[in-house]
Amino acid sequence: MASDSAKGASRTHVRVHEWASLLRQAEALGLSEEGRAGPQKVLLASERGGIFPQLSSDSVSVEDDKLFALMMTSGSTGSPKAAMFTDRMWTVDTGHAMYMPNYRNVSFIPLSHSSDLMRTFETLLNGGCTGFARYDSTGTAVEDLIEDVGMLRPAMIVAPPRVWNCLYEKFQRRLREGEGREKEIERLNEDFRNMMGGRLQVVCTGGAPTAQRVMEWLEGTFSCGVLESYGATECGAIATNGVVEAGVQVQLRALSEGRGGAVTDSSVAPPSFGEVMVKSPNLFAGYLDLPALTRECFDAEGWYATGDLGRLDSEGHLSCVGRVKHTFKLSSGEYYYPDELEKLYEGAEGVNAVCIHGEPCEATVIAICVVNTNCGLSDHEILKAFQKRGKEADKKSFEIPGGVICERHMERTMENGMLTMSLKI
Structure with a gap:
């Protein structure tokens, strides 16, 4: 008989096993298209989600919270570090039950961006499908990505501001070359919607602040929901469009002299500006082989210090304005x-x-x-x-x-x- 810990580990990956079973069913129905290659194979594979039944919405019980994955931080504020993700953290973040028949997601930097990787898992585990688009750092990077997105025709795409900024500049160049601003904008909006596949329901930006003009342009051009996500590799999503995520607690730690401002007595009133501190079910287990640095990330009460500067308005909306180090x-x-x-x-x-x-x-x-x-x-x-x-x-x-x-x-x-x-x- 299997031990209790073995049973717990098995339940941890029940969704992965269920998904694998459904893939085998799809292949039995002749949907694998093994003889095809390149973008055509991706397009055919993207139709598979519609045949799958809804996955179980039961939460996964994890009794033995073991190391599941290592995710490298971006290195934008220092040397990259390996953040340790446990079974429980991964299950909480990717285990949302939301059946998505014919739902298509696009992934292009899953090994460099934790939200991209997690959304890929979440999409697959809920009956949707993910297409992997080309992206590198050469001059044609965004053009290649746009071409692949147009073929994949996703319902949702998550990308950093750099991608949306390039698309915005492309739109502005086309607009300057055209005649008759009002009619030209209407025509360009349709062209750009078709360029991105014509099926977008949600556009999400994150990883860095996005200019307001670009956010407004995205909403007007694609006529869909536009989300600005704020989070970190170490603690997952914190807020979307300023609204703090369910289950996540946020407070601001007053900046001390030498860290960007005068000391605020938080015992009198919580500061409305300061370093963003987080408690979340998605908190990482620490940095691999860096115990001292891991301890520095948490205060005595277990709040994770993001290193970000934030503001909280009177209604509790959070905005990130930069880094404490900056x-x-x-x-x-x-x-x-x-x-x-x-x-x-x-x-x-x-x-x-x-x-x-x-x-x-x-x-x-x-x-x-x-x-x-x-x-x-x-x-x-x-x-x-x-x-x-x-x-x-x-x-x-x-x-x-x-x-x-x-x-x-x-x-x-x-x-x-x-x-x-x-x-x-």
């Missing part, structure tokens, strides 16, 4: 948060990317930006546009650039060190 002090004694400012100034016309920089001996910041090659604005005109946006957003004088450096021939790629494997800067 907090700097100017000669005036004022602290500034470059991530938040960069998101604001990237909305300026003709600007693809912005880096806000400040020196301890200076009283204001400067903007280093990558300008669209088709942009006809001078450096002075771009600076004036930044200053106008800063004033309209009620930014303080030291948060408004006093100078600008424009680069017109630079791309963000993994080869030149501008992007990590998960497409973060």
